[in-house]
Every structure is written in C-alpha cells, then in structure tokens.
Amino acid sequence: MDIKCAIIELKPNSRHAVKEWSKTLNERKDEVLETLKQEGIKVESAFLTAIEDKDYLIYYVRAENIHHAIQTTQTSSLNIDIYHKKFKKNTWNKHIETQLLLDVTTD
Numbered sequence: 001m002d003i004k005c006a007i008i009e010l011k012p013n014s015r016h017a018v019k020e021w022s023k024t025l026n027e028r029k030d031e032v033l034e035t036l037k038q039e040g041i042k043v044e045s046a047f048l049t050a051i052e053d054k055d056y057l058i059y060y061v062r063a064e065n066i067h068h069a070i071q072t073t074q075t076s077s078l079n080i081d082i083y084h085k086k087f088k089k090n091t092w093n094k095h096i097e098t099q100l101l102l103d104v105t106t107d
Helices: 015-027 029-039 066-075 079-091
Strands: 002-010 041-051 054-063 092-097
Touching: 002 066, 015 029, 015 041, 015 054, 015 079, 029 041, 029 066, 029 079, 054 066, 079 092
Parallel strands: none
Antiparallel strands: 002 054, 002 092, 041 054
16 A cells, blocks of 8 residues: 655645635545546545645545556546646645655554
8 A cells, every 4th residue: 555645835825725626525525436446545635734824735645556546647537637637736836745654554
C-alpha cells in the first residue's frame, strides 16, 4: 500500500471555492467512489487550514499503487475528475511534498 500526503498552498481568496468543491464532492459521493475505485485509492482525505494568513489543503491518499492512481486521474474523462482538475488549476498555488515518518493501522 502506498501513502502520500501533501500540503497545498492555495491561491489568495480561494477559501470559498474550496468550500464549494468540498460540498460538491460530498454531494456527488457516488461519482467520487467510482473514480477512487478506478484509481485503486482506498482512502482520500483533505483538510483545510490557515497558517500565517495563508490557506492550505492537507491532502492524504492511501492507494494500492500511487503511480497508477496518478496516471489514471490524469487520463480520466469522468465528469467528477474534470471538475477536480479545474478546481486544482484555479485554486492550487504550490504543492509541498511531505515525508512519511509513521503509519500505524489496526487492519
């Protein structure tokens, strides 16, 4: 199982768009689950936070194969993936990788 977590610095004044994106994905959960299955993603979580007057998403993914998940997302023509790509283009400013130090599960 692969794990990826990133910190996404958002473009200024993106908070409203982030809230709308979150609402949309939650309302279209069946489509989200369909694309996650195609990508081999088991868990995808996003958190919104602010640090020193900048907004950030903390994005966590657990997948069978992260490279397959990324490739599948990039080539997907599903409406929910098109919506997500547009959201990223309009709101994401900087992508900061993190290093996994600990992953413990009871499964």
